[in-house]
Structure formats: C-alpha cells, structure tokens
Amino acid sequence: MKTEILKVLRESGGYVSGQQLCDSFGVSRTAVWKVIEQLKKEGYEIEAVRNKGYRLIESPDLMGQAELESLIDTRWAGKTVVYAKETDSTNIQAKALGEKGAVHGTLVVADRQTAGKGRRGRRWTSPPGTSIYMTILLKPQFLPSKAPMLTLVMALSVAEGIKGVTGLPAQIKWPNDIVVNGKKVCGILTEMSAEVDYINYVVTGAGVNVNTDSFPEEIARTATSLYIEGGSKLRRAKLAARIVERYEKNYEMFLETEDLSRLKDTYNRLLVNCRKEVRILEPGNEYEAIASGIDDTGELIVTTEDGKEKAIYAGEVSVRGVYGYV
Numbered sequence: 001m002k003t004e005i006l007k008v009l010r011e012s013g014g015y016v017s018g019q020q021l022c023d024s025f026g027v028s029r030t031a032v033w034k035v036i037e038q039l040k041k042e043g044y045e046i047e048a049v050r051n052k053g054y055r056l057i058e059s060p061d062l063m064g065q066a067e068l069e070s071l072i073d074t075r076w077a078g079k080t081v082v083y084a085k086e087t088d089s090t091n092i093q094a095k096a097l098g099e100k101g102a103v104h105g106t107l108v109v110a111d112r113q114t115a116g117k118g119r120r121g122r123r124w125t126s127p128p129g130t131s132i133y134m135t136i137l138l139k140p141q142f143l144p145s146k147a148p149m150l151t152l153v154m155a156l157s158v159a160e161g162i163k164g165v166t167g168l169p170a171q172i173k174w175p176n177d178i179v180v181n182g183k184k185v186c187g188i189l190t191e192m193s194a195e196v197d198y199i200n201y202v203v204t205g206a207g208v209n210v211n212t213d214s215f216p217e218e219i220a221r222t223a224t225s226l227y228i229e230g231g232s233k234l235r236r237a238k239l240a241a242r243i244v245e246r247y248e249k250n251y252e253m254f255l256e257t258e259d260l261s262r263l264k265d266t267y268n269r270l271l272v273n274c275r276k277e278v279r280i281l282e283p284g285n286e287y288e289a290i291a292s293g294i295d296d297t298g299e300l301i302v303t304t305e306d307g308k309e310k311a312i313y314a315g316e317v318s319v320r321g322v323y324g325y326v
C-alpha cells in the first residue's frame, strides 16, 4: 500500500484527501495515517491539512522498493523491485532470483554493494548513499549467442536516461561504458546461465555514479559522476526509473529482429568513438584504426591504417582513445 499511496500523492501533485485514500485502497483512516507517518519517517516531506488532505512536498534521495515501484512506469521491466540496503552484488542476487524462478523483468537494487563486480573479474567499488546499483533479470527465448547484445541495449538506455533526466551530454564508449565529458559515469555487466541452445536467464547490471563528490586518485583521471559534471545532486530513483523505462522500449525493439538493427543508428549517434581514432588491444596485438560505428550485432566496425574494414567483437578486445580513455 505504501507504493500505491506514494504513487497517488506523486501523480496528483496536490492535495489528496484521507477519505479518498481510504476508499481507493479499502482501508481505515488510521491505516492511511500510519503509512503517511512511515513515509515521513523515511524522509518524505508530506503536508497534512485539515479538510484538504495530504500533499507530497518533497521526496528524499532513496532507492527503496516503494519509491522505485511508484516511479517506474512500464509494462514488465522493474514491475517487481527487490531492494536491499546492502548486498554483496545485485548481479549475484539477480542470478539467485533467476535460479528461484523470479519473473522476467525483476529489478534488483541496492544502496550499497560489498562485492560489486566489474568486467573482467574486476571489482566495482560501491559505497552507500550516492550511486545506482541495479540489475535486471531477463528470461529471453532467443539463442544464448545473442545475449551479449543486451549489454549494448542497456548502454543505450542508460545514456538516454541520463540525457533525459539531466540534459548532460552522455555518450557511449563502445561497447558499454557511459561517459560524460570524456570520463566514465557508468559500467555495465551482463552475465548469463544457459545451455548450448537455451537461455535459463540473463542478468544485466548497471552501476551509475550519480551524486559522488570525488574519486580516489587512481581512478579520478577516468571516472566522474553526474554531480561532478552537472553541478547538482539528483534523485537516484528518478534516474533509475527513467533508465528502466528506456530499457523496456529498447529491449522490445531488439526483440523484433533479435539484433541491434533497429537501435543501431541511435546507438551510433551516441557513440563517443564514432569517426575517431581508436587503439585496439587484442590479445597479443595492438593497433590503431578509425571507428565508424556498430553493425547489427554490436561489433565495432573499424578501418585499419591499410584501408581494410574490420568488425571487432567486444569479448576479445579493449578499445581506447589514442590520447586517453576515450
């Protein structure tokens, strides 16, 4: 009921009478009052005026279940939110839920991760109170070989979400880092449980640096936050909700062709590497080339110095800007 009351208050924008809330949810005035008190305790600023009712003045920067569920406006993505104040990793938890048969679209969110996972076995430092750590669980019908493209679907959704909510010039560093002004604000990690020809479930996790004030020296050259770049603190849940909404739309477009052909142009427009010189780091081989964008499967098309076109598959290589991270 907390989620519903929050949603009604938020959507009305003005006063909602206690009676209206009681009637909508078939509960007593005391029950409504108790929920309002609980919300206030959590930091929501709610005004109560006799004969008028309740009005939501301000929401705190919380990533809780009710906050997220009341903000996410989708058909299946993030309709169920599993929230923990602290967890090892939202990817680990989403996989555990996948094993237990949780529904397609379940969203796992935490305020803090104690064992946040990055790509290539690295760690993802995940302090509380400032960032988004979320993972979506999917149960697709397509072949396992197509699952890596979901990382690019998420990258596009995060970039669109950031642009929509903050107006900041978010771009994608192929295949799946999101950068603002040349520094990384988000990393994405997709993991899967599959048979040779059948996906049990896929999880795609995104870590977005939202209100982080500063970064340790080792990563400050390449990492940033939306707060550092934009100068104002954001409500994380609002951004998370927008990303999930974009993800649902983009995923449905992906499903129509089971590849990125319908998303490719939008993705390429946001690609920071487009028409830029990049350094390709293949195992045992390093060279420079000009990137021109992704193809239908998400491979990066580059033209090497001898004029040959090549498609690069993300699993095998790293791409750097010639002068730095992008």
Ligand code: BTN
Binding pocket: 088, 089, 090, 091, 092, 113, 115, 116, 117, 118, 119, 120, 122, 124, 132, 133, 134, 135, 177, 186, 187, 188, 189, 205, 206, 207, 208
């Ligand atoms: C990268 O190395 O760039 C990928 C980082 C992915 C981090 C996110 S945070 C939410 C989800 N849970 C994890 O343990 N990792 C991903």
